[in-house]
Amino acid sequence: MKLTFPHMGNLYIAMRALFENLGAEVVIPPKSSKRTLTLGTRYSPEFACLPLKVNIGNFIEAFEMGADTIVMAGGVGPCRFGYYGEVQREILKDLGYEFEMVVIEPPQGRIGHLLERVKKLVGKVTARQVIYALKLTWAKMSAVDELERLANVVRAREAEKGSTSKVLETVLGWVDSASTIEEVRDAKEEGLGTLKRLPMDGSREPLKVALVGEIYVVLEPFVNLHVERELGEMGVEVERSIYIGEWVKEHVVGDLLRFGRKNPVKDSAKPYLCHFVGGHGLESVGRAVEYAKRGFHGVVQVMPFTCMPEIVAQSILPSVSRDYDIPIMTLIFDEHSAEAGVITRLEAFVDLMSRRRK
C-alpha cells in the first residue's frame, strides 16, 4: 500500500513524518505546478472551488508515481471542503483509477473512531510508535511554522532580493529529512540561525501587512501566487493569520480534548459578524480587527473563487476597514489567476500604505 495526500503548503513535511513513522509507505505528489492545475481543472466540476481542483491534480500525479491509497480529511460542513472526498472519489473512479480513499472525519470527541481509521491505513502499530510519530510530527510542524514566520521578518529586510526564499527552501529540506526529534530540533536551530545571519538592510522600516482568509489559499504559495514572497520582496513584513501548527493545536487537539472554547477572535469579530459561517470566515473578520488594533498598515484577504464563508467575510470587511481606518484588499484566486495582475495590485496596495504612513 502506497499512501498519498494532497498538498497544502509545506504540510507534506509533517504528514510524511507521521505516516512513515507509523510504518506506511508514502508517495508525496510533485509540488503543485501548472500541470497539476491543468489536470485538476480538466476533470473537476467547473464551479467547484480551487482547492478541490488542485487536489485532483495532486492525486493524479501521485497515481502516476505509484500511489494507490488516498488519505483525505473530511468535515461536517457547512464549508464545501467537508464533502471534497466524496466528489473526488467519484471523479477519479470515473477516470478509471483503481485506488482506496480513506477519509478522516473530524473525531468530534471520539478518539476511538479516529484511531480505527488510522489503523485501517497503517495496520497494527504499538501505542509507543503512535506516540512517537505524533511527537515527531508535531515537532516538524512547529519547526516549519517557526522558520516560515522568521522568514517573513527577514525577507522584508533582506539585502539581496530573493536570498531569504532560497535559504528557507534549503532549511525546510533539513527539517524534512530529519528522522528524530533531536535532529528536527537541530535542523530548526541551524535554520533559524542561517536565516538570521542573512545580510540585511537595517535602515528599512518595513510596512506590516497581515494575510487573512481561507486556510488553503493562505498556506499554498502555488495557489496564492506567492503572495507572501511577493509582498516580502517589496519590503513588506507579512504576518499570516494561519500557521498549520497553531491550527492543529486549536482544532484537532482542542476538539479531541474538548478544551474550554473561549475564542478571542470570535469576540473581536462580534460587532461585525456574530456567528460562525463555516471555514475561516469568522476568523478572517476577527483577525482583521485584531491586526488593525495592533497597528498593522494593511490586511490582505485571500480566498478561492466562490468560497462561501470568505464571501461573507468579504462583504463585511469594508466596515472593519472604515471603522479602523485600515486598508483591506481582497484577492480571489481561481485557475485563471495570473501573476502579473496580482503583482500590480499588490504594488498599488503597498504604494497606498506607504503614502498613508507619510
Next chain:
Amino acid sequence: MKEAIKPRVGIPRALLYYTYYPLWHAFLTELGVEVVVSPPTTKGIVDAGVKVTVDEACLPVKVFCGHVASLRGSVDYIFVPRLVSVEHRAYICPKFMGLPDIVRNNISRLPELIAPSFDCSRGEKGYISGFYEVGRVFTHRSREIRRAYNLANERLSKFVRAMESGLSLGEAFSSVGLVEALAASQAATSGNANVRPGMGRKDAHAGGQAPSLDGNPSCRDGAISGIGPGEAEPITIGIIGHPYNIYDSYVNMRLIERLEGMGARIITPEMLPLSVVEDEAARLPKRLFWTFARRILGAAYHFLSSPKVHGCLHITAFGCGPDSLVGELIEREAKRRREVPFMTITIDEHTGEAGVVTRLEAFMDMIRRGRGR
C-alpha cells in the same frame, strides 16, 4: 389592545421566503404584527441588490438584499433570520448564517432588523429559541409566544403537505390562507412588469391557460402517478434547484411558464414526499450536510430513475457552492444511467433570455425525438 397600531414587519420575498413564509407569517400575525412582503422581484430590485453587495455574492443573495432595500421606509422592522441549520446534524449554505451581518454591513438607512438565529444542528432547542427571540420583541408573555409557535408550525406542516400533494406554490399558499399576499403578487405580475429584458419574445400559454401565480408549476393532479390510463402522457420535466431559484419567476426568466407553454408538465422537489427524497439521497456513501442540497440530489436521483419523468433540469445560481458539488454528483449519475436527459441552466444577473429560450427549446426537442423512437 387589538385596536392599537400594529407594528409592521417586512419580510423580503427572497431566499427561504419560498420555503418558510407560511411559518413566519403565521407566527408574526399571531403576535399581532402586520406582515408586509416586498413586491415580486423586478429589475429594479435586482439592480438595487447588485449595487449594495460584493460582486462575488450569488444572485439569490443579491436579490435578497434588493428586497431588503425595497422594504426600507415602509416598515418598522425587517425580518432577516439567521438560518444556521433547519435539521439535526446538517447546515445550510454559509451565506445564510451571515445574512443579517451581510445586510447590516451593506445596506444603509435600515429600520431595526429582527434577526433571530435558528439552529437545529444540535436539536430542537436552537429552533424554538429563535421564535422566542422574535416573540420577545412584541410580547413579554411566553404563553402567547408558545401558542403562536405551535400554530405557526402547524401551518407550516399543512403547507408542506399541500406542496407534496402536488399543488403549485401559489395554491399551497392559498391553502393556508395566504390570499392577500398572493393577490398583491398577482397584481404586480399581471402588469408584466416582471419580464426580464433581453429578447422580447412572449410565449403563448398552452390552451389559453392563465399564467400561474409567481410562475409556479400548476401541476394540479400533482404526483407523477396522477395520469389515468389511456391518456396521452404529456412530457414531464423534473425541475431541481433551490426553491428561491425555481419559484422566483423573474430570477429564472419565467422558465417554468415557458416550459409549460411548450407543452411540458412540471414537477419540483417540493412535490415529492420528503421520505422519497431522503431515501434517494441516502444512497450516497456519506450523508450530505446541506439540507437543501440533499433534497435537490434526492429529487434528482428520483427523477433520473422514474419512467414517468422525461427530462431533468437543474436551475442553479452562478457560484452556488453546494450546487457546484451536488450538481456534479447528479450529472455523473445521469451520465451513468443514460435514461433521462439532464441539463443545467446557470443563472446570474447578466443572463440573457435568448440563450435560455434556445436551450429550453433544444432540450424539449431532444426529449420529443427520444420518445418518438
